[in-house]
Amino acid sequence: MKNLLSMESVSNEEIEAILKRAAEFEAGAKSQLERDYLVANLFFEPSTRTKTSFETAERRIGATVIPFEAGFSSTLKGETLYDTVKTLESIGMDAVVIRHKKDAYYEELLEGINVSIINAGDGAGQHPSQSMLDLYTIFKEFGKFEGLNITIAGDVSHSRVAKSNIIALRRLGANVNIVCPTQWQAEFEAHHDWDDLLETSDVIMLLRVQHERDAAFEGYSDESYHTRYGLTKEREKRMKDGAIIMHPAPVNRGVEIDSSLVECERSRIFKQIENGVFVRMAIVENILKGRN
Missing domain, CATH: 3.40.50.1370 (Aspartate/ornithine carbamoyltransferase)
Structure with a gap:
């Protein structure tokens, strides 16, 4: 290259x-x-x-x-x-x-x-180098991309990480789902609640809420976002056995992810770094x- x-x-x-x-x-x-x-x-x-x-x-x-x-x-x-x-x-x-x-x-x-x-x-x-390290983290965990179910949750519209990963993971054969508010889905199809994604996802990849890019929309609050779209302790319990949590960081603790989950057994956040x-x-x- x-x-x-x-x-x-x-x-x-x-x-x-x-x-x-x-x-x-x-x-x-x-x-x-x-x-x-x-x-x-x-x-x-x-x-x-x-x-x-x-x-x-x-x-x-x-x-x-x-x-x-x-x-x-x-x-x-x-x-x-x-x-x-x-x-x-x-x-x-x-x-x-x-x-x-x-x-x-x-x-x-x-x-x-x-x-x-x-x-x-x-x-x-x-953000191609971040995508590459995310791919490496996933491959180390599962030894493949083909057929994996990966859910990306959060502000896709402002996220360079999400865009790079969606392109790469789909091309490598993974099934990529997005969950986010309508205002943040950009050109992508998205779920607007978690539905059955928690039970079927091999990877839950969370995105930072980018306040510095004026990402918030009318009616937005950190608390309401965490309740509806964040990875709460209750949602983590519904994740399938062997599934992992990822986040490109920096993390808004208590917004996109409950603070207690940042270093839980499933988390690969610091391993990504x-x-x-x-x-x-x-x-x-x-x-x-x-x-x-």
Whole structure:
């Protein structure tokens, strides 16, 4: 791969290769990059997990991470994203990891930019590395995707994670259901209550309510959302044996999930974060080796 922009841009074979390499890294394999690669992480939105995970992954495979702070960059003077990336390319970057508030920001970079681009989240568009780590978490648990029943619950309309996962999981053969208020279903068909989804789902994947994107609608409250759509303790008891709980985090405890369930036996929320380092090691290595 030269770039990782969206889940449509990745083949099933490439996904399989990334997940296999992530498993090798988790088992203790070492990366053997052929030279010293330079990578910069350009995060124009707040991030704890993704930014730190990428930086950890880059260092673990032996790449040199060049510091970049959006709050102190020339973007504050009006510099375009294209010019920022072109500048970093001219300085010698091999790859840039970018999170940006604009949907599909990378489209303005594809012509004229030779540095590799890894999309770490574009507005309410996609988040392919998060999708990859979610796929890895699911595959480790079940050893397959074909025929699994996966329910994604929450604000699909604003969730780049949901969009990436719906695309990837359906293409890999999983049955994906969505449960959410009408206002949040976007272009997708959705259930507006839990019905029998709890009893049949292998994975319940919860989404964060994105208050910073003005996601709330008339009549919305955290309490009412939790009561109707959140994973309560009562709903968790109805889940099938062996089913797991996932969430891309950060978690609004007591909103999309009862606080006591965040680290319950079914939860893989913190395991997802751990898996993310191995998956991002595999992604960055793949991208950098493709530049030889």
